Structures are given as structure tokens and as C-alpha cells.
Amino acid sequence: MASKYSLPPNAxxxxxxxxxGIGRAFAEFLSTSPKGYRLVAxxxxxxxxDYLPNSQNVLKLALDVASPTAIKNAVQDAIKSFGRIDVLINNAGYxxxxxxxxxTDEQARVVFETLFWGAANLTKEAVRVMREENSKSGTVGGVVIYMSSPGGRVALPGGSYYFATRFAMNGFYEGFTKELNPDWNIHLMIAEPGFVRTDYLTRSTIVTERHPAxxxxxxxxxxxxxxxxxxRNGLDLAGTPEKLVEIVVDVVESGTEEVGIPLRLPLGLDSLSLIDSSLKKQLKENELIKPFAGRFFGSQGSAFEGFDDMA
Known part of the structure; x- marks a missing residue:
């Protein structure tokens, strides 16, 4: 279960x-917040x-997240300007x-460089800063958020490499968050919005050449x-990026009532419905295959006994 978190003033x-899209909505919301947030965009x-104000509370950076060197330089620039990072929103992607x-292999590797390696490398840098730098200026810890989708838990036809990156980050965050010392007060969260009213499906979606078979x-x-x-033609029914940002910021500021900062945050009934349907199918299938699974170890028990508490 996730724990409570207190966002510091001027975070x-x-x-x-x-x-x-969503990234711009975050930047506009945070740069105009009356709470005096500082923003690295x-x-x-x-x-x-250029839509952002030229302000001492706003740092604009050029960053290709597929470059580990660029990530380190950008994080260092943020530390030079503000001394800390309290919340990272891993939002870049397509x-x-x-x-x-x-x-093609090239297409598959490029999407992994952005959606997996870029986000993973930036997450590790943020965790290091939250552990080693933030304490120098007061509050320890922070929150790292990966903007994913229900596609991190449910794969659909026609996007196996895309879904593989989302599944990979799901496993990365779930494993990594369990490694973190609770005293560090660092929280990882995967946001899983359904369809959002942006041009993502047109501007940021690449469809490969079709295979005749x-x-x-x-x-x-x-x-x-x-x-x-x-x-694409019915996005007026989808949630707005502004509402998404409002909810995510609210969770960071106040936590959810039961668990504080959750590991996963589905957003939208379409996201919840898809995830729930998949989980029900998995549970049903588990029950059906239990007789076969049990034959593997039988009465000897499981080599993974004791690991259940870490799930």
C-alpha cells in the first residue's frame, strides 16, 4: 500500500x-498556479x-528523452536553477x-528509446535528486509520475511494440518502487488515462505500412x-487534458483517501472498464488452469513461497 506524501511549498x-497536449496542459496549469509552483518545462x-511566460519560476529546456546525456544535462540545469525536483511528470511519447x-526493427527500437529507456533513465535521475539533493533545501522525497494508458496492462491488436513499452514501464515502476527505502519518501505512480481530448491520435501516432497477410x-x-x-472523430466525448491535470495534481497534493500516492491511477471510465475486463478474464483463466499449474510442484509447495507479500 502506498503512503501519504506532503508536497512542499513552492514545489x-x-x-x-x-x-x-497533456504536457502543455500541465505546464499551463502549474505556471499559473497561485501556489507559486516552479516549473521545468x-x-x-x-x-x-513560447506560450509559457518568461518568469523566474519557469525554466524552459530543450530535451530529447532518448538521449541519456541530454537527460543528465537537463536535470543538472534544473538543479542549478531551483536546487531540487519535487515532482517529475514523464509525459513525452508517441x-x-x-x-x-x-x-521494422528501427521503428520498434526508436519507440522503446523514447517510451521505455527515456522514461526509465529520467526516473532514475529524479529518484537520485529526490534522495540526495532535495534534503539540502528542506523536504525529503518526491513523486515520479509516468503518463501511461490502460495499454500498460491491456494489450490490443495492432500495437504490440507500443504496448510492450507500456508493459515494460509498468514492471519497471512496480519493481523499482519496492526497492526504495521508505525513509526516502519517494513515490512512483503510473497514470492510466483513457482517451483524452488532444491531437495525440493524429499528431503523435505513427501507423506502419500494412502487411498484406x-x-x-x-x-x-x-x-x-x-x-x-x-x-478521432468522437473526442468531444473524451475527458479534457485540463481535467486530467487537475486530478493528477490533486492526487500529488493531497493523495487518495485510502492509500496516498497510488502505484497506478486509472483515469476515465473507458480506462477502468478496459482494465477491469482484462483482470476478470485473467482471474477466470487462473481458476481454470489451477489443476495444471498445481501439477508442476504438487505437494512439494512453491519455490516462491514467501514472495507473495512482495506482490
């Missing part, structure tokens, strides 16, 4: 992917951040959709791509 928020080009057999109507990728086209 420093480091947000990636702030040129548009990162994008591939600082020219995309979608790669299409038939797995038609996806998968054009058959019985292949489910065709259905998924068709539903995405419908979603």
Missing part, C-alpha cells in the same frame, strides 16, 4: 513533452514553449501502431484501426 515540477525544441510483422477482415488489427478512426 518544483519537471514536465516532459510540454509542446502540446521540457520539449524537443524550446521554440514550442504511439506506434500497425501489424507487428510489418514493423493481415488485411483479411478476420484479422483484429483492422477492427482496432477502425475504432481509432471513430475515436
Amino acid at each position: 518544483v515540477w519537471f514536465v516532459t513533452g510540454t509542446s502540446s 521540457a520539449a524537443r525544441k524550446t521554440s514550442a514553449l 504511439s506506434l501502431l500497425g501489424d507487428t510483422e510489418a514493423t 493481415y488485411l483479411d477482415a478476420k484479422c483484429a488489427t483492422n477492427q482496432v484501426l477502425g475504432m481509432l478512426d471513430q475515436a
Whole structure:
């Protein structure tokens, strides 16, 4: 169970992917907050951040999260300016959709460099700062958030490499958060919004060339791509990025009533419904295969006995 967290006054928020969409909504909200938050806004080009005020409380940085060197330099710039990082929003990313057999190795590796390695490297840097630097100026600890989707727990046809990155970060955050000493007061959270009213499905989604073998109507990728086209035309029914930001900031500021900063935060009924449906299917399948699973060790028990408490 996650624990409570108290956000310090004048907290420093480091947000990636702030040129548009959810990242921009975070930057606009935080830079105008009456609470005096300080903002590190990162994008591939600082020219995309002209909408932000030129203020001593706003630091605009050029950052390609696929570059480990650029990440270290950006974090160092943030420390030079503000001395600490209290909240990291890992938001930079895009979608790669299409038939797995038609996806090139280069396309797959590039999406992993951004959605997995970039986010993982930035998370580790933030944890180091929250442990070693934040205490020098008062409050210990911080919050690291990965902006994911229900695709981190439920894979759909037509995006196996994209979903693999989301699943990978899910495992990375779940494992990493359990390594952290509670005294450090550092909290990791995966936000899982459903459809959000942005241009992400058009501007930040790459669809590979189709593989002729998968054009058959019985292949489910065709259905998924068709539903995405419908979603693009029906985004007026989706939640707004401003509402998403409001909820995430509220959780960081106050925690959830029961668990403080949760490891996972589904957002939207579409996200909750997809995750719940998948979990129910997994539990049902577990019950059906128990007789086969039990045959592996039988009465000898399990080699993983005692690990359940860490789940």
C-alpha cells in the first residue's frame, strides 16, 4: 500500500513533452498556479514553449528523452536553477501502431528509446535528486509520475511494440518502487488515462505500412484501426487534458483517501472498464488452469513461497 506524501511549498515540477497536449496542459496549469509552483518545462525544441511566460519560476529546456546525456544535462540545469525536483511528470511519447510483422526493427527500437529507456533513465535521475539533493533545501522525497494508458496492462491488436513499452514501464515502476527505502519518501505512480481530448491520435501516432497477410477482415488489427478512426472523430466525448491535470495534481497534493500516492491511477471510465475486463478474464483463466499449474510442484509447495507479500 502506498503512503501519504506532503508536497512542499513552492514545489518544483519537471514536465516532459510540454509542446502540446497533456504536457502543455500541465505546464499551463502549474505556471499559473497561485501556489507559486516552479516549473521545468521540457520539449524537443524550446521554440514550442513560447506560450509559457518568461518568469523566474519557469525554466524552459530543450530535451530529447532518448538521449541519456541530454537527460543528465537537463536535470543538472534544473538543479542549478531551483536546487531540487519535487515532482517529475514523464509525459513525452508517441504511439506506434500497425501489424507487428510489418514493423521494422528501427521503428520498434526508436519507440522503446523514447517510451521505455527515456522514461526509465529520467526516473532514475529524479529518484537520485529526490534522495540526495532535495534534503539540502528542506523536504525529503518526491513523486515520479509516468503518463501511461490502460495499454500498460491491456494489450490490443495492432500495437504490440507500443504496448510492450507500456508493459515494460509498468514492471519497471512496480519493481523499482519496492526497492526504495521508505525513509526516502519517494513515490512512483503510473497514470492510466483513457482517451483524452488532444491531437495525440493524429499528431503523435505513427501507423506502419500494412502487411498484406493481415488485411483479411478476420484479422483484429483492422477492427482496432477502425475504432481509432471513430475515436478521432468522437473526442468531444473524451475527458479534457485540463481535467486530467487537475486530478493528477490533486492526487500529488493531497493523495487518495485510502492509500496516498497510488502505484497506478486509472483515469476515465473507458480506462477502468478496459482494465477491469482484462483482470476478470485473467482471474477466470487462473481458476481454470489451477489443476495444471498445481501439477508442476504438487505437494512439494512453491519455490516462491514467501514472495507473495512482495506482490
